[in-house]
Amino acid sequence: MICFSIFFVNNHENNKYIIETLKLNGSAEEGDALFKMNCVGCHGITARGLVGPDLHSITKRLNDKEIIKQVTGGLTPPMPSFEIDPVNMSNLLNYLHSLE
Ligand code: HEC
Numbered sequence: 001m002i003c004f005s006i007f008f009v010n011n012h013e014n015n016k017y018i019i020e021t022l023k024l025n026g027s028a029e030e031g032d033a034l035f036k037m038n039c040v041g042c043h044g045i046t047a048r049g050l051v052g053p054d055l056h057s058i059t060k061r062l063n064d065k066e067i068i069k070q071v072t073g074g075l076t077p078p079m080p081s082f083e084i085d086p087v088n089m090s091n092l093l094n095y096l097h098s099l100e
Helices: 015-023 028-038 064-073 086-098
Strands: none
Touching: 015 064, 015 086, 028 086, 064 086
Protein backbone atom coordinates (compact mmCIF):
# COMPACT_ATOMS: atom_id res chain seq x y z
CA MET A 1 0.00 0.00 0.00
CA ILE A 2 1.51 3.23 -1.10
CA CYS A 3 0.21 6.58 -0.03
CA PHE A 4 1.44 10.09 0.24
CA SER A 5 2.87 10.83 3.60
CA ILE A 6 2.14 14.30 4.78
CA PHE A 7 5.12 16.49 4.17
CA PHE A 8 4.60 20.17 4.55
CA VAL A 9 6.16 22.06 1.76
CA ASN A 10 5.79 25.47 3.34
CA ASN A 11 7.29 27.10 0.38
CA HIS A 12 7.50 25.45 -3.00
CA GLU A 13 10.51 27.61 -3.81
CA ASN A 14 12.15 25.82 -0.91
CA ASN A 15 15.41 24.67 -2.41
CA LYS A 16 16.08 22.14 0.31
CA TYR A 17 13.01 20.20 -0.75
CA ILE A 18 13.92 20.41 -4.42
CA ILE A 19 17.57 19.50 -3.84
CA GLU A 20 16.60 16.55 -1.68
CA THR A 21 14.11 15.32 -4.28
CA LEU A 22 16.60 15.64 -7.13
CA LYS A 23 19.23 13.65 -5.20
CA LEU A 24 16.92 10.63 -5.11
CA ASN A 25 16.44 8.14 -7.86
CA GLY A 26 12.82 7.17 -7.48
CA SER A 27 10.94 4.21 -8.83
CA ALA A 28 8.86 4.80 -11.95
CA GLU A 29 6.70 1.84 -10.95
CA GLU A 30 5.78 3.36 -7.61
CA GLY A 31 5.33 6.70 -9.34
CA ASP A 32 2.87 5.02 -11.68
CA ALA A 33 0.88 3.76 -8.68
CA LEU A 34 0.89 7.24 -7.13
CA PHE A 35 -0.17 8.73 -10.42
CA LYS A 36 -3.08 6.30 -10.68
CA MET A 37 -4.29 7.28 -7.22
CA ASN A 38 -3.84 11.02 -7.43
CA CYS A 39 -3.59 12.30 -10.96
CA VAL A 40 -5.61 10.17 -13.38
CA GLY A 41 -8.90 11.89 -12.54
CA CYS A 42 -7.63 14.91 -14.41
CA HIS A 43 -4.78 13.67 -16.57
CA GLY A 44 -6.31 10.38 -17.69
CA ILE A 45 -5.44 6.78 -16.86
CA THR A 46 -2.59 6.75 -19.41
CA ALA A 47 -1.70 10.42 -18.83
CA ARG A 48 -3.06 11.30 -22.27
CA GLY A 49 -5.06 14.18 -20.84
CA LEU A 50 -8.62 14.82 -19.72
CA VAL A 51 -9.33 17.99 -17.72
CA GLY A 52 -5.59 18.45 -17.39
CA PRO A 53 -3.15 18.24 -20.28
CA ASP A 54 -1.47 15.21 -21.84
CA LEU A 55 1.73 14.61 -19.87
CA HIS A 56 3.62 12.57 -22.44
CA SER A 57 6.83 14.39 -23.33
CA ILE A 58 6.24 16.80 -20.44
CA THR A 59 9.84 16.11 -19.32
CA LYS A 60 11.04 17.57 -22.62
CA ARG A 61 9.15 20.80 -22.03
CA LEU A 62 9.66 21.27 -18.31
CA ASN A 63 12.73 20.49 -16.25
CA ASP A 64 12.44 18.50 -13.02
CA LYS A 65 12.47 21.63 -10.89
CA GLU A 66 9.57 23.10 -12.86
CA ILE A 67 7.61 19.85 -12.56
CA ILE A 68 8.18 19.76 -8.79
CA LYS A 69 6.87 23.31 -8.56
CA GLN A 70 3.88 22.39 -10.71
CA VAL A 71 2.97 19.45 -8.46
CA THR A 72 3.62 21.08 -5.09
CA GLY A 73 2.88 24.71 -5.89
CA GLY A 74 -0.84 24.87 -6.57
CA LEU A 75 -0.11 27.70 -8.98
CA THR A 76 -2.46 26.57 -11.74
CA PRO A 77 -5.94 25.88 -10.43
CA PRO A 78 -7.90 23.64 -10.72
CA MET A 79 -4.82 21.47 -10.21
CA PRO A 80 -4.37 21.22 -6.46
CA SER A 81 -1.04 21.47 -4.68
CA PHE A 82 0.17 18.12 -3.44
CA GLU A 83 1.95 17.72 -0.14
CA ILE A 84 4.28 14.98 -1.12
CA ASP A 85 7.53 13.84 0.45
CA PRO A 86 10.74 13.86 -1.62
CA VAL A 87 10.80 10.07 -2.11
CA ASN A 88 7.33 10.00 -3.61
CA MET A 89 8.01 13.16 -5.61
CA SER A 90 11.06 11.44 -7.05
CA ASN A 91 8.96 8.35 -7.85
CA LEU A 92 6.48 10.55 -9.71
CA LEU A 93 9.26 12.31 -11.62
CA ASN A 94 10.68 9.00 -12.76
CA TYR A 95 7.24 7.89 -13.85
CA LEU A 96 6.83 11.07 -15.91
CA HIS A 97 10.28 10.46 -17.44
CA SER A 98 9.14 6.98 -18.42
CA LEU A 99 6.33 8.42 -20.59
CA GLU A 100 7.36 9.12 -24.12
C1 HEC B 1 -8.12 18.51 -10.30
C2 HEC B 1 -7.46 18.17 -11.52
C3 HEC B 1 -5.98 17.83 -11.51
C4 HEC B 1 -5.33 16.91 -10.71
C5 HEC B 1 -5.89 16.01 -9.63
C6 HEC B 1 -3.92 16.92 -11.16
N1 HEC B 1 -3.77 17.83 -12.16
FE1 HEC B 1 -2.01 18.28 -13.09
N2 HEC B 1 -2.96 19.73 -14.15
C7 HEC B 1 -4.32 20.01 -14.13
C8 HEC B 1 -4.60 21.13 -15.01
C9 HEC B 1 -5.97 21.74 -15.27
C10 HEC B 1 -3.36 21.53 -15.56
C11 HEC B 1 -3.09 22.70 -16.52
C12 HEC B 1 -2.84 23.91 -15.67
C13 HEC B 1 -2.50 25.10 -16.51
O1 HEC B 1 -1.34 25.22 -16.94
O2 HEC B 1 -3.40 25.91 -16.70
C14 HEC B 1 -2.35 20.64 -15.00
C15 HEC B 1 -1.01 20.69 -15.31
C16 HEC B 1 -0.05 19.76 -14.92
C17 HEC B 1 1.33 19.73 -15.34
C18 HEC B 1 1.98 20.73 -16.30
C19 HEC B 1 1.51 20.39 -17.68
C20 HEC B 1 2.02 21.34 -18.73
O3 HEC B 1 1.76 21.03 -19.89
O4 HEC B 1 2.64 22.36 -18.41
C21 HEC B 1 1.93 18.66 -14.74
C22 HEC B 1 3.38 18.21 -14.88
C23 HEC B 1 0.92 18.03 -13.93
N3 HEC B 1 -0.27 18.71 -14.06
C24 HEC B 1 1.14 16.90 -13.16
C25 HEC B 1 0.21 16.37 -12.29
C26 HEC B 1 0.49 15.29 -11.37
C27 HEC B 1 1.83 14.54 -11.31
C28 HEC B 1 -0.63 15.09 -10.64
C29 HEC B 1 -0.84 14.11 -9.51
C30 HEC B 1 0.11 14.19 -8.40
C31 HEC B 1 -1.64 16.03 -11.10
N4 HEC B 1 -1.10 16.79 -12.10
C32 HEC B 1 -2.94 16.12 -10.62
C33 HEC B 1 -5.27 19.35 -13.39
C34 HEC B 1 -4.99 18.40 -12.42
